[in-house]
Amino acid sequence: MLSKKTKYGLKALSFLATLEDRQPVQIAEIAKHENISQKFLESILLTLRKSGLLGSKKGKGGGYYLIKDPKDILMTDVMRIxxxxxxxxxxxxxxxxxxxxxxxxxxxxxxHKLMLQVRDSALTVYRHNTLADLIK
Amino acid sequence: MLSKKTKYGLKALSFLATLEDRQPVQIAEIAKHENISQKFLESILLTLRKSGLLGSKKGKGGGYYLIKDPKDILMTDVMRIxxxxxxxxxxxxxxxxxxxxxxxxxxxxxxHKLMLQVRDSALTVYRHNTLADLIK
DNA sequence: TATTATCCTATCGATTTGATAGAGTATGCA
DNA sequence: TGCATACTCTATCAAATCGATAGGATAATA
Structure with a gap:
């Protein structure tokens, strides 16, 4: 089963990717838009920032924003993070x-034999999907 | 992550499939051969019996045995059980x-979009693997 | 300097997991 | 019939994980 952490993280990333500009978006706004507990989302976004997918800005006008272009963000990386x-x-x-x-x-x-096949099939999917693909 | 229940269940089924005859095999023997806690394995084999994959026989000379031919046991069924x-x-x-x-x-x-692809890729693997394939 | 919003640690209740104990039940055999 | 064997079933338990929350620290803006 996919954890809610991953589910919420994917939704947050997708939401940020749909925005035209790369201006910082507040946690509260993302949480509200995706129906997610704000405090829980906080820790998830922090993880994504520490792993290099998101940037952040403190203080007024602050928030989180994508660092890379959605088409350069592979699902293999997102899932592992x-x-x-x-x-x-x-x-x-x-x-x-x-x-x-x-x-x-x-x-x-x-x-081992069976799970090797399952891993490869999942990897193929994740390698062929970028964040840009998910919001089409 | 695959649960130990599934892992042990798969190993037990594989072990039974490698045996030539379909004579009952005691829980203790399977547990010993696969390095599994006997009591835990007990509950797993019970599940497999109730779902129709295994038969059982009580008393002396009793144990568990495969009901169907290994090549007729699909991994989709095993995994769902x-x-x-x-x-x-x-x-x-x-x-x-x-x-x-x-x-x-x-x-x-x-x-949803991403997980649909992952499900289909996993399904393809499980549909193309029978118990007979795993012990080759 | 006050306000804003992220950063970080600590904690908590609920659920799941893997494992164990022990009494019950059916079978085979002497 | 009576005993030994081996599955059946329920109950329990410790540990780990999960999802969520609280609250203060830190940095940026005006």
Missing amino acids: LEGPIALVPCVSLNFYEKCEDCPDEASCSV | LEGPIALVPCVSLNFYEKCEDCPDEASCSV
Whole structure:
């Protein structure tokens, strides 16, 4: 299941992408527009800023804004920042690899074999979608 | 993330599928072979039996066994039984559909659009894999 | 200097997860 | 019949995660 963090983050990014200019938008405005708890959204936007997708400005006239062009923001990056691993098990993760302690041999593991395919199919989707694609 | 329930369930099914005959196999034997907590596995096998994938026999010489041929057991079914929805959000689920309360219009929702693609790509994988494919 | 709006940490209740305990029930066999 | 075996079922539990909230710190604007 997709976490609400990811869901809200995607919605916030999409909203910012629909705006013509790149002027800062207040958290309150985004939260209201997307029906999201403002305080919860605060922490999400902070994550997105720290990972380099958003810029921010404090004080009057401040808010959050996209740093890059929506067509240059890949879903692979967004998903990894918000949701974490794209793979369903750590032993098939490219960016968050971990060995299973109960599994003696990955090559002969049926779960590994299946989840490798699922990961690749998801990766294909995320690699072919930018933020610009989502708001078309 | 894949739950351990699903992971263990898949491993148990795979183990049973590798056996030539369809004689009952004790929980203890499966648990030992796959390094799984026996009590936890008990509840998983019970689920698989109730959903029609496994048969069971009580008493001496009892245990669990596959009812169908491994090549007739689709991963779509196995995943839905063990893990639940294949979709990452309920609003794009075929078998567990639920409307998002915060989203006024699915057609214009960017999350919906992306998750629809992810669901379809995962479905394709699960539909093309049977239990027989996993143990090859 | 006052106001505005992000930054950051800490906490909290609810839910889920993985695991365990133990009594009940059906089967096979002597 | 009686006993051993192995699944059946319910109840419980600790730990982790999730979604959300509170409140003060910090920086920018006017």
